[in-house]
Amino acid sequence: MLDFIVYSVWLGAGATALLDLWALLLKTLFKLPTPPWHFVGRWFAGMAGGRFVHQQGISQSKPVEGELAVGWAMHYFTGMVFAGALLLIWGVDWVHAPHFTPALIVGLLTVGLGWFVLQPGMGVGIACSGAPKPNQARLLNVVGHIVFAIGLYGTALLVG
Structure with a gap:
């Protein structure tokens, strides 16, 4: 069980960090905005108060104290959960x-x-x-998640 947790953390953090480097590369080369982690934090923070959907858009919702930190933390936590899903399905020996x-x-x-x-x-x-x-956003979503996959694989090569 400890191996599962440790590898989930390593793989998730490594893959998420590669995704963040990818976002910085896109910003540098193509002037694309980086992901709005403060809005992700606002969304997660809103869940604690029972708000799961922001009909008018998250930018119209009242800012939450610490939302940027919450957004970054949830970004990395989610990466670790996704890494854990990989290990649950294919096993820690992967x-x-x-x-x-x-x-x-x-x-x-x-x-x-x-x-x-x-x-x-x-x-x-x-x-x-x-x-x-929307089509550009969808393409960036898919490519970003492929970069995340490369990060999972690459981190496994480094830590395994």
């Missing part, structure tokens, strides 16, 4: 002999949580349908 396919499957399946839970909850609609450039 870390010692990783194959890319399981990481890619987890990476692509987790796009669905963003599209059907996070984004509607934040008032952006299903699969970014309410975003200013």
Whole structure:
């Protein structure tokens, strides 16, 4: 059990850090905005008060103290949970002999949580349908989760 927790933390943190580096690269090369982690924090903080959906958009909701820190923490925690899902399905031994396919499957399946839970909850609609450039947002979501998958695999190669 301890191995499962330790590897979930390592894999999730490593994959999430690679995703963050990817976001910085996109910002530097293409001037794309980095993810709004303060809004993610606002969304998670709102759940504690029973608010799961921000109909008018999360930007219209009242800011929450510490929302940026909450957003970053939940970003990394979620990465660790996704890594734990990979290890639950393929076993902790996957870390010692990783194959890319399981990481890619987890990476692509987790796009669905963003599209059907996070984004509607934040008032952006299903699969970014309410975003200013929904197709661009969808493409960035999918590519970002592939980068996350590469991070899962790469971190397993480093720590396994």
